[in-house]
Amino acid sequence: MLSPSSAIEIVGVDKIYGSGPTAALALDNVSLQVLNNEFFTLLGPSGCGKTTLLRIMAGFETVTNGDVMLYGEKLAHLPPDKRPINTVFQNYALFPHLSVAENVAFGLQMLGRDTAQINKRVDDMLALVQMSAMAKRKPSELSGGQQQRVALARALAPAPKVLLLDEPLSALDLKLRQKMRSELKQIQKETGITFIFVTHDQEEALSMSDRIAVMSAGKVQQVGQPKEIYDAPKTRFVADFIGETNLFEADVISNNGSGLRVRVSDAIELSADGDAPEGRKAFVSIRPEHIELCSDGDVPCTIDELVYLGTDTQYVVRLKDGATVLVRAQNAHGARQTFAAGQAATLRVQDGAARVLAD
Amino acid sequence: MAAQAPSSGSAATTFAPARIWLMMPSWAIIGFFLLLPVLLMLVYSFLTKEFRGGVVWEFSLASYDKFFFDRGLFGDEPPQIQWTYISIFWRSTWQAGLATFFCLLVGFPTAWFIATRPARTRAIWLFMVTIPYWVNLLIRTVSMKFLIRDNGPLNELFLAMGLIDSPITMINTNFAVQLGLFYSYLPFMVLPIYASVERYNFALSEAAADLYASRWVTMRRIVLPVVQPGIIAGCILVFVPSLGAFLAPDLLGGAKNWMIGSLIEDQFKGAAGNWPFGAAVAMVLLSLVLIVLMLYARSQSRGAR
Numbered sequence: 085m086l087s088p089s090s091a092i093e094i095v096g097v098d099k100i101y102g103s104g105p106t107a108a109l110a111l112d113n114v115s116l117q118v119l120n121n122e123f124f125t126l127l128g129p130s131g132c133g134k135t136t137l138l139r140i141m142a143g144f145e146t147v148t149n150g151d152v153m154l155y156g157e158k159l160a161h162l163p164p165d166k167r168p169i170n171t172v173f174q175n176y177a178l179f180p181h182l183s184v185a186e187n188v189a190f191g192l193q194m195l196g197r198d199t200a201q202i203n204k205r206v207d208d209m210l211a212l213v214q215m216s217a218m219a220k221r222k223p224s225e226l227s228g229g230q231q232q233r234v235a236l237a238r239a240l241a242p243a244p245k246v247l248l249l250d251e252p253l254s255a256l257d258l259k260l261r262q263k264m265r266s267e268l269k270q271i272q273k274e275t276g277i278t279f280i281f282v283t284h285d286q287e288e289a290l291s292m293s294d295r296i297a298v299m300s301a302g303k304v305q306q307v308g309q310p311k312e313i314y315d316a317p318k319t320r321f322v323a324d325f326i327g328e329t330n331l332f333e334a335d336v337i338s339n340n341g342s343g344l345r346v347r348v349s350d351a352i353e354l355s356a357d358g359d360a361p362e363g364r365k366a367f368v369s370i371r372p373e374h375i376e377l378c379s380d381g382d383v384p385c386t387i388d389e390l391v392y393l394g395t396d397t398q399y400v401v402r403l404k405d406g407a408t409v410l411v412r413a414q415n416a417h418g419a420r421q422t423f424a425a426g427q428a429a430t431l432r433v434q435d436g437a438a439r440v441l442a443d
Numbered sequence: 444m445a446a447q448a449p450s451s452g453s454a455a456t457t458f459a460p461a462r463i464w465l466m467m468p469s470w471a472i473i474g475f476f477l478l479l480p481v482l483l484m485l486v487y488s489f490l491t492k493e494f495r496g497g498v499v500w501e502f503s504l505a506s507y508d509k510f511f512f513d514r515g516l517f518g519d520e521p522p523q524i525q526w527t528y529i530s531i532f533w534r535s536t537w538q539a540g541l542a543t544f545f546c547l548l549v550g551f552p553t554a555w556f557i558a559t560r561p562a563r564t565r566a567i568w569l570f571m572v573t574i575p576y577w578v579n580l581l582i583r584t585v586s587m588k589f590l591i592r593d594n595g596p597l598n599e600l601f602l603a604m605g606l607i608d609s610p611i612t613m614i615n616t617n618f619a620v621q622l623g624l625f626y627s628y629l630p631f632m633v634l635p636i637y638a639s640v641e642r643y644n645f646a647l648s649e650a651a652a653d654l655y656a657s658r659w660v661t662m663r664r665i666v667l668p669v670v671q672p673g674i675i676a677g678c679i680l681v682f683v684p685s686l687g688a689f690l691a692p693d694l695l696g697g698a699k700n701w702m703i704g705s706l707i708e709d710q711f712k713g714a715a716g717n718w719p720f721g722a723a724v725a726m727v728l729l730s731l732v733l734i735v736l737m738l739y740a741r742s743q744s745r746g747a748r
Contacts, residue, residue, distance in 0.1 A: 190651070190656070
């Protein structure tokens with residue numbers, strides 16, 4: 085019933101906090117499969133249930149309905165200290181009275197490993213996160229980034245079957261965060277441990293993950309590889325949450341099974357991917373970078389505003405019916421015509437850029 | 444205390460004149476109400492006693508001699524160790540230690556309970572802990588005496604329940620003194636421990652459980668070391684006043700169960716009327732407390748290195 089490569093399987097999990105009229109549904113029939121050796125990300129805004137799901141996997145919360153399985157075995161009856169799963173906590177939760185090395189050794193000591201083995205493993209882990217020089221320091225003597233590394237080493241030391249990471253980068257500044265992203269990914273590859281990473285930062289999710297589950301309001305909206313999530317969002321929420329997009333309410337003119345024709349903004353007809361019944365209304369997403377601003381396009385518009393972003397320029401343009409559209413153009417040398425605010429121009433939508441969304 | 448000494452060098456460089464003026468009021472208070480009286484007692488302890496209280500300004504080591512040595516009724520026999528006062532000290536230390544232990548035993552779970560309540564009910568629990576302090580200690584101790592006497596409500600209750608056949612004698616025993624100390628100083632244990640548990644980051648307990656530590660191991664290896672400053676503060680706040688307590692031993696313990704506080708009180712207010720000797724006993728007590736605190740400070744500074 086299970087594929088052997090599945091590290092964690094979540095089957096129809098509900099989580100309800102409280103009871104009676106104040107009960108809150110934190111997870112609503114969530115089912116997921118996390119593969120072995122995968123860098124899997126739970127992505128969503130705060131309050132979407134991603135942290136609750138992580139805490140259920142760690143054993144800090146119980147499920148109301150459903151099952152969580154680790155390599156085919158049910159976890160429900162196991163308390164956190166009996167699960168071969170470790171966690172990197174959001175604010176690291178390093179033991180303040182223990183040194184860096186003692187923090188990393190803690191899990192191994194609890195597992196009853198012998199001292200020589202523990203010392204070797206602690207050395208290896210500190211080397212892995214480049215903290216060997218700080219072994220004797222107390223957590224209070226470390227910077228945020230260093231504490232982050234120690235927390236990672238501490239959680240990796242017992243060689244867990246699955247490592248849970250609860251927004252571990254959110255307390256770091258931008259530069260450090262970007263550096264840690266590639267390091268985390270590197271460490272995941274080196275150790276071959278399944279990582280389940282929780283974040284609200286879509287850039288983080290896109291850059292590190294093998295697969296992403298986008299969550300909203302206690303539900304899984306879409307699971308897929310970063311490119312899939314970005315290029316082919318299934319729902320309005322996913323299209324809007326991941327990156328920037330233009331959402332239009334469109335009429336589905338035809339659906340021949342392989343492609344659709346939709347009418348956007350009363351006048352513009354486009355071919356689109358996705359699925360929606362003929363003659364109905366549906367939402368269509370078009371990414372700003374898939375729209376071209378030119379002088380010989382199909383759709384007339386005027387430029388309201390332009391924002392220079394270094395690598396790109398972002399235009400806010402207005403269509404005849406008053407709808408605004410975001411357009412993003414790369415600032416390559418002499419590649420494209422540039423436009424000024426207030427100028428009239430035309431738009432051309434690239435083929436395959438429009439996606440019909442499920443809701 | 445001693446632990447802070449190494450850092451005082453850098454603090455000294457920031458002593459601008461304005462800061463010294465700002466510190467004057469607290470220095471004045473400490474000087475006038477703490478150092479001066481202690482100095483006065485130190486001087487008194489080396490003076491000669493006047494009949495029915497007071498001192499004669501004449502240097503004498505008689506008080507310390509009386510504390511440590513027995514030279515017979517007329518002071519002309521060869522000196523022997525005077526066990527009377529040492530045994531009072533010993534009993535006091537023992538009683539204070541026991542009271543500290545029981546306060547810790549009850550105070551820690553209480554503090555833990557309060558600190559883990561929702562924020563809005565914590566204040567109510569804390570208020571309830573401090574309620575006894577709205578009544579004077581003397582009155583509370585006297586009422587304790589009425590509670591535990593032979594035909595008091597406690598014995599009546601036990602008799603009515605059939606637990607005992609005849610009243611248990613509780614008044615004028617070590618038990619009564621212990622009860623009095625425990626009751627008087629329990630809040631001093633609860634409040635500092637509460638303060639440190641309230642600041643405790645419970646994510647640390649989750650992290651420990653996540654790293655395969657059982658609840659008991661988490662308590663021993665993580666929680667207790669982290670909240671240790673509160674526990675030690677509570678122990679000092681119970682032990683030190685227990686050591687010098689005189690109301691509980693006087694009112695509940697009777698003449699046989701004297702503690703240091705009763706002995707000192709008797710020298711100044713009671714029948715003995717020997718001020719220099721009272722001062723000398725107080726100095727010995729002060730030395731004892733300072734030694735305990737210094738040992739603690741040294742162990743802390745060693746732990747911090």
